[in-house]
Amino acid sequence: MTETDAAPLSGRKQQAARNDTVILDAAREVFLADPKAPIAAVAARAGVGISALYRRYSGKEELLRRLCHDGLLLFTARAQTALAEADPWQGLTGFLQEIVDADVHSLTVHLAGTFTPTPEMGATARQAGELVARLVQRALAGGSLRPDAVLGDITLLLESCAAVRVPDPARTRELRARHLALLLDGLAAEPDRTALPGPAPTAPELNWRWRTP
C-alpha cells in the first residue's frame, strides 16, 4: 500500500488522477459485459463511491458517450496505421484482427442505442467508415479480396465477431480470432467462387444506429 515514487504521489490529487483511469477502465469492462448495467456496478467494480463518478461525468449518458467516442477514436487510429501497411490484404486483415481482439466494435456498436449520439460522434463514425472503405478498395484493387465483397460485408463481419461470447473474456478473444479467421477465408479471393447472394449491404442501411432523432 505504500507508494514509493520520487514524485509527490500520496496526495489527494494523485488519488483523483488514478480514479480517472480506474473509473474508465471499470466502465469499459462492466458495460462491455452488459450494456445496460447500472451505474452502481461501475462504481463497485472500480472500488469507488458513486460520487467519484458523478464528479467526473454529468450522468450515465455522458460516461457512455465518452466510452463510445474513445472506441471510435481508437478505431480510426488503427485504420490509419493499417492504411500505411504496404500489403493491402495484410493491412485489412491485420486491422480487423486488432479491432476484434480489442473488442472495439462492441464499444461502438453494443453501446450505441443506450445513449443519443452527438453530431460529433456521427462525424467520427463517418470518418471511420471512409477509412475502412479505403482499406477495402485497396484490397479489392490488389485482387486479394473477393471481387463481390463490399464495405458493408466488413461491417457485418465486425458485428458478427462481437456476437461471439463465452463467460470467460480471454477465451472469448480466442474464439473470436478463430471465427474471424473463418470469415477471412471466406472473404479471400479464390477461383471458382459462386457470387454472394442478395443485394449487397449499403452504408446507410448499416448505419442506422447513428441516427440522431
Place this chain on the structure above:
Amino acid sequence: MTETDAAPLSGRKQQAARNDTVILDAAREVFLADPKAPIAAVAARAGVGISALYRRYSGKEELLRRLCHDGLLLFTARAQTALAEADPWQGLTGFLQEIVDADVHSLTVHLAGTFTPTPEMGATARQAGELVARLVQRALAGGSLRPDAVLGDITLLLESCAAVRVPDPARTRELRARHLALLLDGLAAEPDRTALPGPAPTAPELNWRWRTP
C-alpha cells in the same frame, strides 16, 4: 367482420382458438425484436388483452419457455430431414440456411437467459447438438468441410448470423443469407488453407446458456 364459413365459427371457442395462435405469433415477433420486451407489448401486438395471455400461460416465463422449446423442436426436426439428404455438404449447408432464414437460432439463444430452462429443454438441446454433430461428421468424412472445422464452429456460426440485424426484418433475412454464404465459403474444404487458430471450441464451453442453477 362477418364470418361466413360453413363450420360453426363465430363462437367463443373459435375466437379462443384463433387467439392461441395469434398470441404465439405475436410473442415470437415481439420477443425476437427485443428479448426483454414487456408482456403488455405482446398483448398489444396480438390485439388482445392481458387476460387472454394469462389464461393460457401461468406467467411470462412459461410463455418464453414455450417459444424457446418450439424453436428447439423445429431445429431438431430440420436437422433430422437434413440427415436424410444424400449429399453431406448439401445437407449441412441447406440445414444452416433454413435455420438462419427462419431465425430459429434467435429463438433458442437470444431468449435463453431470460428464463430458467427446464431439464426437458436441456435434453432437447443436447439431442439437437448430437444431430448437428452427425451432420458435421458426415461433411468432414465426405471431405467437403475443411478438416480443421469442428461442431463448435457451427454453433458460433449460428450465433454470429443471429447477430446480423437491421430494422427491416425482410432485409435482415437477406443480409444474414449473404453473411452465411461468406462463412460457408470459409468453411468449405480448399487446398492450401492455413489452419484455424486457437484451441477449437468445445461443446461444454458453448452450452453455458443451458446450465440450470
Place this chain on the structure above:
DNA sequence: GCAGAGCGGAACGATCCGTTCCACTGTTAT
C-alpha cells in the same frame, strides 16, 4: 488550523413491468 476538494454511500423519486382483479360479454345448458 482552516477552507474546501474529493469522496462514500444512504435515501429519494421516477419509471417500468409482472401479475392480479373485477366488471362485462357472449355462449351454452337447463
Place this chain on the structure above:
DNA sequence: ATAACAGTGGAACGGATCGTTCCGCTCTGC
C-alpha cells in the same frame, strides 16, 4: 328465458430497479 360460466379487456397494485441527489466525513494544501 335465464342461470352459470368460459373468455376477455384493461385498470390498478406492488415490487423491483436505477439514475441522481445530498449530507457528513476525510485528508490535503495553505
